[in-house]
Amino acid sequence: MATLGDIGVSALINILTAFAFLLAFAVLRIQPINDRVYFPKWYFNGGRTSPRSRGGNFVTKFVNLNVKTYLTFLNWMPQALKMSETEIINHAGLDSAVFLRIYTLGLKIFVPITVVALLILIPVNVSSGTLFFLRKELVVSDIDKLSISNVRPESIRFFVHIGLEYLFTFYICYMLYKEYDNIATMRLQFLASQRRRAEQFTVAVRNVPHISGRSISDSVDHFFKTNHPDHYLCHQAVYNANKFAKLVRKRDRLQNWLDYNQLKFERHPDKRPTKKTGFLGLWGEKVDSIDFYKQQIKEFDKQMALERQKVLKDSKSILPVTFVSFKSRWGAAVCAQTQQSKNPTLWLTDWAPEPRDVYWRNLSIPFVSLTIRKLIISLSVFALVFFYMIPIAFVQSLANLEGLERVAPFLRPVIELKFIKSFLQGFLPGLALKIFLYILPTILMIMSKIEGHIAMSTLERRASAKYYYFMLVNVFLGSIAAGTAFEQLDSFLHQSPTQIPRTIGVSIPMKATFFITYIMVDGWAGIAGEILRLKPLVIFHLKNMFLVKTERDRERAMDPGSVDYPETLPSLQLYFLLGIVYAVVTPILLPFILVFFAFAYLVYRHQIINVYNQQYESGAAFWPHVHSRIIASLLISQLLLLGLLSTKKAANSTPLLVILPILTLAFHKYCKNRFEPAFRKYPLEEAMAKDILDRTTEPEINLKAFLSDAYLHPIFRSFEEEELVEVRVDKVRVDRHQSQADNAETDDISSPSPPHHVYQPTSPPHDVYHHGSPPQYAYNLSSPPQYGYQYRYDVDP
C-alpha cells in the first residue's frame, strides 16, 4: 500500500508531466505553422485568416521568433476565462456552454464539501486512532489514518459521518436542482432565440406503410392532407443513397491518392511516380500512378452516374421514412407528440433532428428490425461489460513468446536475448488489453449505430451511456472488488443482496490511494494531453506535406473535431462518483478531484473557444443523463456507506441511512417530472408564441422554398440541377424560381443559390448551419482516422 510519500512522488511525476505538456503546448501554439491546429474554430468563424498571407519574411511565416511570447506561456488561461457564457453560446452553441457548466457544477459541489469534510472529518478520524495500534501487524497506509477506517467499531463518531452524508446529499441535490432549473431555462431561451430553422417545422416520420398501387410520396401526401389538413405543408422523401455515398467515399480516397501523386510529381518532375496494382501496392504490375488513379476515377464516375440514375428513378430507393414539414411550429409540435395511426407501429412521428445532425445511413433500417437490434445490442453490451476479459485472455494466451516464435522462427535469436525477452513478456500480454481499451469507444459507437438511432446526437448519447456502464463496472467496482467483472458477477449472484454493499463497502477506504493515482494519471495528465492535440497536429502536418496544393485544400485539412462526448461525459461522471463516494470515507481524495475539475474547466474552455467546431447542436440534450448519473452516484455512495458501516458494527445507524436513498429517489423523480419534458417535448405555448411573432414580423415568407432542400441527403448536392429538382420538396423548378422572385424583397433566406455552388454555405439556409460552418458528412465518425469528409463534388473533373 502506498504511503503519503508515495502519493507525493506520484503527484510530482504527474504534475511534471502535465507541465511538460503545457509547456509543449505553449511553444507549439504560438508557431504560425500550427495556427490551424490550435485555432481552427476562428478560421471556420471567419475570424482569422492564414498567417502565411499576413506577410512578413519566410521564416516568421512558420516559426515564432518573438521571445516575449515564450515567457508568458500560461497566458491562454486568463484568455480562456474572458469570454462570457452568453458569448460562448453564440460562439460555440449551447451544447458546449452546458458542457462547461458541468465542470463549474463540479467545482460548486466539491469546493464546500472539501472544506467541510477536511475540517470536520480529518480531526474526527485521526483522533480516533485505532490504526496506530495495529500498525505493526497490518500493512496500513498513512492515508488510511485520515479515513473512516481509523474509527473504532461501534464508535459514536460514525454519527458525524452519517450526518455529513445527509448534509452532502441535501447540498448536492440542491445544487443539482438549481442547475437543472438553470439549464432547462437556458435551453428554452436558446430554442426561443433561434431564428427560423428547418427542424422547427419538420417531423421525422418512420415506418410509412406500403399501400399497393401508390407510391410512398403519394401515401404520405394523402395521409397528412387528411389528418393534418390545416397544417401540413410538404414532405421530403428520403432516398436510399447509402450505396452511392459509399462510392463517393471510395472515389474521394482515390482523388486523395491522385492529388498526392500529382504533388509528388510536381516537386520532382524528373521522376514520374509509379505503383504496383496488387494488394497494398506490395506486388503486381508496375504502372504510372497518375494515369492509374485518373483511370480509376473515370471508372468510378461512370459507376456513380449509373447509381445516381438508379437512386433517382428506382421507386425502391425511396425509403418508408420521410421528413414532413408543417406550415407552423404548432402543427409540427402537435404531429411530433401525437399518435397518428390506429396501428401504433405505423406512421411513427418524432421531432426531426437538425439537418446536420441526421445520421442518414440508419434511415434505411427497416423499422421491424429495430426491436431485435435493440435486444441484441443490450445483450452484447451486457456481455461486453462483464465478459470482455474472456476473449482478451484468450488472445493473450496466444500472444505469448512461444506463439511468436512458432509463427516467426527467424525471430528466435532476437527474442532469446534476455532483456528483450523480459520486455516482451511484460509487454505482450497487456497489448491486447490496451488495444481493446483504445478501440472501445469506437466499438461502442458502432453498437449504438446498429441500434438504429437516426441522429448523431442520440448516437453519441447512447455510446456515452454504454461507456459509463463499462467504466462503472470495470473501473470503479472492478478496482474496488478483487477479480474481473465476470468473477464479481458470479460472486454477486451467489451472495445475498445485503452482502454486496458490505463486500464493496469494506474495501472502499483501502482503494483511496489507487483512485488518487488514477485521478492524477487519467485526469491531470490526460487533460494536459488534451490541450496538446498531438494527433490532429501530426495528421495536419502530414496532410500539409502530402496532399495540400491550394489554400482551400489547407482549409479542408484542418480538423477541429468536436468535444468527444462519448468519452468525456462518462469519465466526468466517474469523477463525480469518486468524489461523492469518498467525501465521507476518505476526504483527502477530494482536493485531487478539485484540481481536476478546475484544470479541465480551463482546458475545455480554451478548446471550445479556439478549437472545437461542433458538428451538431442538440440544445444540451445530454443534461438529463448527466443529472441522473450524478443521482445514481449519490445512491451508490449511500449504499456503500451503509455496507461499510454495517461491518463497523454501527448497525443501529442503519435505519437512519435507509431513509436517504428513498429521499434521493423521490428527488430524482420530482426533477424528472419537473424538468425533463423541456428536453424531450416542445410545449405548444412556445410554438404558438414563435408562430405569432413570425406571422407579424414576416407575414409573407415562402416556407416551402425555405424548406426546399433542408432535409435533402447531402450526397444529392453533387447532382446536376435538373436531377436535383426531382428530389426536392418543391418539385417544379419554375414554380420555385417564381416564388423566389416574389419573395426576393421581403425574404432573403429563401433564396438559395443554384445547387452547383452547394459547397458555399449559402445553399442550405443560412441559419440551419448555425455558425456558417461547411456542412459535414454524417459518416464523419465512422471513419475516425480520416479527416471530416467534406464536399468536393463541385470540383469534379
Place this chain on the structure above:
Amino acid sequence: MATLGDIGVSALINILTAFAFLLAFAVLRIQPINDRVYFPKWYFNGGRTSPRSRGGNFVTKFVNLNVKTYLTFLNWMPQALKMSETEIINHAGLDSAVFLRIYTLGLKIFVPITVVALLILIPVNVSSGTLFFLRKELVVSDIDKLSISNVRPESIRFFVHIGLEYLFTFYICYMLYKEYDNIATMRLQFLASQRRRAEQFTVAVRNVPHISGRSISDSVDHFFKTNHPDHYLCHQAVYNANKFAKLVRKRDRLQNWLDYNQLKFERHPDKRPTKKTGFLGLWGEKVDSIDFYKQQIKEFDKQMALERQKVLKDSKSILPVTFVSFKSRWGAAVCAQTQQSKNPTLWLTDWAPEPRDVYWRNLSIPFVSLTIRKLIISLSVFALVFFYMIPIAFVQSLANLEGLERVAPFLRPVIELKFIKSFLQGFLPGLALKIFLYILPTILMIMSKIEGHIAMSTLERRASAKYYYFMLVNVFLGSIAAGTAFEQLDSFLHQSPTQIPRTIGVSIPMKATFFITYIMVDGWAGIAGEILRLKPLVIFHLKNMFLVKTERDRERAMDPGSVDYPETLPSLQLYFLLGIVYAVVTPILLPFILVFFAFAYLVYRHQIINVYNQQYESGAAFWPHVHSRIIASLLISQLLLLGLLSTKKAANSTPLLVILPILTLAFHKYCKNRFEPAFRKYPLEEAMAKDILDRTTEPEINLKAFLSDAYLHPIFRSFEEEELVEVRVDKVRVDRHQSQADNAETDDISSPSPPHHVYQPTSPPHDVYHHGSPPQYAYNLSSPPQYGYQYRYDVDP
C-alpha cells in the same frame, strides 16, 4: 400431507357446498319477491317491470308455486350462454365483455395444456418412481408420485419438462398475442361505434396556474384561445363541492331515518316512535323521532343553502382544474397528447374520463402533493404487503382469553366451560386476521384514493394492482415458503439471488395439495357463493321492510352493484399463475383450475347479463394489466423451474432455461409497443375520421349546448335553475334556449329538460349515460355498506 383420498374428500365437500349454493340460488331466484335481487339489470334496462304489478293472487306475488320451475334448477346455465358477445357489449358494455374473455382465454390456454401435460408428464413422472422406494422413510403424498418430485435427480427425463415449458410458453404467448390483438381491435371498434359523447371532445386540465388579478376561468379561456385558437370551444369550471356533498350525504341519512320512523308510525298508528338524543340513541333525552328528524333536516337544509351560496359565490371554490372542450375530436386528441406549457408541471392535460367515471372528490387535491402522496402510498403498500402480520399479531396477543376475562370478568364462568373455551381459543386469534382480510380491499381502495387519481376506473385498476401484489406475496409465495412475508423478506435479503428460486422452487411440488384445496374452497365454493348474492339479498329485504314506501323507493333499494374488479381480477390472475407454475411441475392440479374457469365463466356470464350494472365504461382499459401479469406469471414459472431443476442436479439444462425469460420479456416488450398505445392514446387518424363523418351527417350540431352540463359536478343538479345557469358551460340562459330552439329540428340531443327534473335520464345527454341508468354518485365506493347514493333532491320537502 394429503393423500389422494384426502383430496377426494375435500373435493366432495366443496362440490357439495357449491351444489348447496346453486340449489339455494335456483330456489331463491324464481321467487317473485327476489326478482329485483337476481335480475336488477333488466329493471334498469327497462326490460322488466315489478312482478307484483303483473297481477295474480297475493301469494304468487311473493312465492313461486309452480313446481315445474323447481325441477330444472340448472337452466340458468344454457340461458347464460345464449347471448352473443356483440349482444353482451350492447347490453353491458365492453368492460364486461372483455372481463368474460379472460375466462375463455383461461380455458383456451389451459385445456390443451392440461391434455398435453397429463398425457405426457404423468407417465414420465410415474414411471420414474423414485419416491416408491422412499415411501417408508419419508412422508410423501400420492400427489407427489405424479409430480416432478418423482423423477430421479440427474435424470434425462427433465428434458421432457424443459421441452414442455418451452412449448407451453410459446403457446401461451401465441394465445396472449391473439387475444391482445382481438381486444385492441374490439376497443377501437367500440370507441369508433360510439355515438357523440362528451368525453370525446373533452380534456381534463390539471394544475391551472393562479395568475393574480385574473380568475381561473379567465386564465383558462385566455390560454386555450391563444394556444388552440382553431379548436378550443369552451370549458367547464370545477367547483369544490366536497363539503356540500358531505352535507347532502348526512341529510340523506337523516331522511332515511325519517322515512323509517314514518313508516313505523303508519304501521302502528297507536305508538309514536321515540328516540334518545344521546350517543347512538343509548341515553339522553327522549324525543319524538319524527319531529326530531324533521327538525334536523330543516337545520341541514339551512346549512346547505348557506354552503350552496358559498360554492357559487366564493371564487376560492373554483378549483385549478377544469374540463376543456374542443370543437372537434381531433382538437381534443391533440390537446390531450401534447405538452402545453413551458413549465411541464402546469396545464397538465389528459383525456377526461367519462362524466360518470369522474371521482370528483380527488379533483380538489392540489397537484403539488400528488408526488408525495404517491411516494407515501408506495411505501405503505410495501409495508402492508410485508409487515401486515405485525399489528395483527399484536391484536391477537391482546385478544386472548385472559384479556377477555380481564375486560369482562362476569363472563368468566361461561368462558371456563371446556368446550366454549376451546372454541374461543381456536376462534379468537384468527378473528383479527379474518377481519383484516375482509376489509383489505376497502383499505387498498382508500389507499388508491389517497394517491389522487381522478377516475373511478383508474382507482379500481390501482386497487386491483395492490391486491395482486398482496396475493402474490402472501398467498402464493407465503404458502410456498415457510413463515410470514416479513420473515421471508428478511431471509431473501440475506440469501443470494440465485438461492431464492431454489428455495422456493424446491417446495413448489410439495404445496400442490394445498393449492388444490385452495382452488376448491376459494374458487369453486366462492364462485357458487357469488351467484347466490346473499348480502344484497338480505339488504334488499331489510330495506324493503323498513324504508320502502313507494314503488320508486323499491327501485332505489335495488343494488345491482358492478363486477368487483379490484377483487376478481387479482384472484383470476392468481389462478393463471398457479396453472402456469404447476403445468410442468404437478400437472394434476390443472383440471381443478379448468373446472374453476368453466364454472366462473358461466356464473359471471349470468351475473353480467342479469345482475350487474356497470358504473362506468373504460373500454377494457384493464386489459394491459391482465396481459402483463400473465407474462409475469410465465417469468415466475420459468425462474422457479430453473431453481427446482438446479436442486435436481440437472445443472446442464440451466442454459436452456435461461433463454426463455429473455424471449418472454422481448415478447412482452413487443406487445407493449404494438398494442398498448391503443389503450392509452387516441390516434389522430381515428379522431379525424369520426370528425369528418360527423361533419357530413350532422353539419349543424350545437356542440356547446351538447356539452353544456356534461361535466358538471352531479351535486349541482340539485340546485335551482337560476343558480345552475351560472356554473354551466354556456352561462347565459337565454342564449342557450335560443340556440336550442334554433337546433330543435336537426338535433334532439341538445335539448336537456329543465334541471328541476334532473333525476330523469334526459337531462344529461342521452348517450353519456350509455344504458340509461340513473347517474350514481362517485362516493358510492367509499361507503360500501350503504346502497348506491342516488338523487333524491327533486323530492326535497
